[in-house]
Structures are given as C-alpha cells and as structure tokens.
Amino acid sequence: MAKTTLIILLPCFLLVASLLPAIHAVKYIVTNNVPNTPGGIFFNQQIGVNFTIQTMGAANQFIWKVFKENTPAERKDVPVINVYISEFPGPALAYTNGDNINISAPSLKDFCMPLSKAKFKFSGLMYHEMTHLFQWSGNRTAPGGLTEGTADYVMVKSTFNYDKNTYTKPGSGSKWDEGYGVTERFLEYCDSLKLGFTADLNKMMRYAYSDDYFMKLLGKPLNQLWKEYKAKYGNKP
Template sequence: MAGKLTVLSLCSILATLAILCLSSEAGAVVYQVTNTAPATPGGARFDKEIGTAYSIRTLQSAAEFIWQTFQQNTPADRKSVERVSLIVDDMEGIAYTVGNEIHLSARFVAGYSGNLRDIAGVLYHEAAHIWQWNGNGQAPGGLIEGIADYVRLKAGLMPSHWVKPGGGDRWDQGYDVTARFLDYLESLENGFVAELNDIMRTGYSDDFFMQLLGKTVDQLWAEYKAQYPTKKALLFWTKFTLSSLPEFQS
C-alpha cells in the first residue's frame, strides 16, 4: 500500500510540475512559467488567480509592446532571446530579473490588490529589462529602471502611488521619477526613448542626450522641472522677486 501511495504521490508531483512548467511559443521566443512555492499562500494564490496561461499571454503581449516602443520591427533589431522564464519564488520584495529569468515574489502575490493589472504592470517592467540594452553595463541603474517603468507608463499600467509629472530630485533617480522625465523627453522628440535604447546597445554616455536632443541631460532636467514648479520653488521665486523691488530693498 505504501508503495502504491509513493507512486501516486510521485505521479501527482510530476503532474503538478507539468502543469506549472507549461510553455508557449511566440515566434522564436519560448515562454515558461514555474511556481516553486505552490504550498505558500502566495504560490497558491498565483495558481488560483493568475496562473500559467495568463502569465504567458502577458509576457507575450509585453514583448510585442516593448518591441513596438523600442521601434524594433525585426528580430535583427532586438536582443537574441530564445526563452523567457517566469519563476514564482518564496522571497522578499516584488520581482527582479536576471538574464532572461523573471523572479516574482510569492509573498507579493499573497498581498497584492487582486487587480491583475498590478501583476501585468510588474511583468511589463521586468520584461523590459530582458529586452532593453544597458550600455554594456555602463548605463546608470536609475536610467535602466526608468526605461523599464517608462514601458509600464506607456502601457497604461502604472500604479496610483507613482509620483506626478515633475516629481523627484534627480533625472537618474530611477523608476517612476525617471519614467516621467523620459516621457517628457519623448514629447520633445518622438522616438527619443527608442533611439536612446538603440545607442545604448554598445555603451553609454550622458552625451547621448546632447546627441539626440541638442542639450545636456542636466539642462533638460532643469527645463522639465521648471514646467512643474513646486510650492517651495514658487515661494523662493516670490521672495526673490519681491526682494528685487525698490520698496522692499533697504
């Protein structure tokens, strides 16, 4: 009896792995999903509410959207990626990407809002890391994260807690701050982000902004910030203006 139970248990495990490691092919890219934490609350919720099929469809849609955003119309324009893997792990944080592997936190899934758009937003961001160029590792981390969030922004999948346009202290602060800045630069020159990503294929320099837009990145950041004056800046300029008037001078 024990032997039969062992065989049945083994078959059950193999069947579960087969279900959790389904793959789907879109062009030359194979998408695979593996849940390594099915017994955790988040892993169980992933299987019940998100699942392999939805994840693969989302990764496929993300890739197509990213290629469009980066204006990579042919496989020759893109990174050579044959397989994209989504792995659900019992870990802290939300998600991270290494190479062509996206690791999604089961703990994040356990507590997420229940709106699948939140999951899609995370997957679009992480998929961007797979397909974007990083200047051979020379580009600022904040810019890399900003481009990934720019993809999420243009897909309309940004969360409500993101900074508003004009927010942030530095252009390379990363994530939503840099994404908003890049969106502004895109409004100055249609296709700017695609061009920036393309020339980051082999290296990186802040001079790329001058090459593409005719101004330094610091000039562009200053002009961007000036479009969204803060209360602090308005108070400063009000005091500065008043102090310049004759009746306010001692």
C-alpha cells in the same frame, strides 16, 4: 502537488506578419516552485500559468513596438524567458537575473490586492520586468535609475499602470536618474521635445552608454535638460 510548469513557443512576429516564415522565436516558460504555499496557491488560483504566458507574449510584442525595433537585427536576442514563482529572502516583489524573472509568491499576494485588480496589477509588473530583458543598457554601463525608469516607461505606456492614482507626478524628484517614476516622467518630457526620444536612446545604448546621447538627440546637455524640466513644473521636490 507537484510544481506547475508550462512551456509555449510563440513567433516573434505580429499577427499581421503571421504568414511570413518565423526567423526568430521566444520560448516562454513559467514555473510555480511553491504551489503548496499561500502565495503559490494564490498565483495558481488568481493569476495562473496560462495568463502569465499570454501576458509575456503581449508584453514582448509591445516592448518591440515601443522601442521601434521592427526587425530581429534590431532586437536583443532572448531565446528563452523563464518566470519563477518562488520564495526568496528580502522585501523585493520581483527581480531579473539573466533571462529569468523571479517573482516572490508571498509578496505577490499582497501586491495584487484587491482581487478584482489582481490580473491588471500582475500585468503591469510583467511589462516592467519583461522590459529589463529586452532593453539595451550599454553593456550594463547605463545608470540603474535609467534602466528602471525605462522599464516603468513601458509599463505606463502599456496602460497597465498598477499605481495610476498615486504614481509619481511630473516634475518630481531630485535627480534625473533617480529611477522608476521620477525618471519615467523625465523620459516623457524628453519625448515631448523629440518624438521617439526614448526609443532612440534605447537604440543608442546597444553597446555603450554616455550622457552625451542626450546632447546628440536633443541638442542640450543632460544637466540643462533636467533643470529646464524641473523649472517647467515649479521645481517640485
């Protein structure tokens, strides 16, 4: 069986703006490089290229909405996104490089169990990974834990939290940029202090990153905000 590739071109405007001329467009390409392996077969049978394309489009629009990027000028220019279903060394389920999302076929099969939740869990994974392609990171000067936490923040907001029952509880962690759930919960706390904080922080990181952005947005140093956040939830480890 030859590898499966599907290309689709979707406008970057919400449906309510579909009558306006398309100024921006993102091309979504999905390629199953290992269709004859157990993981590749699982992807084709349980997820599929069409569903992946649909999820990419929905995630793309949702990310712009969460980041309050209403015009092309506010958004990172990402003309083409490739998703590759492949086999690669290491335990990682997925990673991004450039404007590409690489998904481990063997790991995906285990991650998506039970089958009844396969598409739901896959959607959460895609919302997280797609965020990495569209978020600002201060030209890669932002802490890695912050970018991972922001990607989780979008995933949680999307309601496709594939780990909802065991997801990181508020107040957990030892440092604010620990990443993933720890940082996601801290960002939610900062949102509670200033509506739209996370979107504003993302916009400020377009060209550079500084801890001082927290002071500018919330009027308190980052270390103080973390201490107050931890104290609110009983200084959980």
